[in-house]
Amino acid sequence: xxxxxxxxxxxxxxxxxINFPIFPIPSDEITWEDGLVRIDEKVxxxxxxxxxxxxxxxxxTPHKLYKLGKCCESVMDFFHxxxxxxxxxxxxxxxxxxxxxxxxxxxxxxxxxTQRDLFSIIKAEHINYGVKVPRPPGVGKEWIxxxxxxxxPWVPYEYSETCQxxxxxxx
Numbered sequence: 651x652x653x654x655x656x657x658x659x660x661x662x663x664x665x666x667x668i669n670f671p672i673f674p675i676p677s678d679e680i681t682w683e684d685g686l687v688r689i690d691e692k693v694x695x696x697x698x699x700x701x702x703x704x705x706x707x708x709x710x711t712p713h714k715l716y717k718l719g720k721c722c723e724s725v726m727d728f729f730h731x732x733x734x735x736x737x738x739x740x741x742x743x744x745x746x747x748x749x750x751x752x753x754x755x756x757x758x759x760x761x762x763x764t765q766r767d768l769f770s771i772i773k774a775e776h777i778n779y780g781v782k783v784p785r786p787p788g789v790g791k792e793w794i795x796x797x798x799x800x801x802x803p804w805v806p807y808e809y810s811e812t813c814q815x816x817x818x819x820x821x
Contacts, residue, residue: 658745673718674734692716755795
């Protein structure tokens with residue numbers, strides 16, 4: 651029995667529901683059948699296997715696996731993906747993302763980078779708190795582009811070698 655379930659459609663307001671890392675899927679024709687999440691007759695996730703994450707379940711399944719694309723580890727990576735129709739997160743939540751709001755990326759000088767075991771914290775000018783990022787900026791990247799939401803800094807967008815004019819982006 652094949653069940654075509656509704657894939658959740660998220661916007662920037664629900665981005666907190668996503669458990670990173672996520673994987674882009676180039677088609678939104680996903681089917682659920684007997685605990686198997688499939689695309690093009692290949693398995694994306696096997697819910698019959700024991701494990702809390704897609705990765706653990708994929709390691710155990712005897713079925714032919716669909717090759718997942720490049721992993722997105724953060725919101726910063728997620729906003730730069732092109733061509734994906736759907737996504738699956740770390741726990742198997744399948745969703746589409748609709749860009750619905752225009753907002754600005756504003757560039758701030760990086761004052762200090764503090765490296766931790768699994769992430770880095772960037773202190774930037776005119777921002778009163780540290781910005782958590784999955785990895786430190788590369789050599790020569792002295793500016794961080796921050797997405798602003800309703801006039802306030804929201805999430806990091808990109809690094810830059812020079813200060814750039816504010817850019818309008820649809821998120």
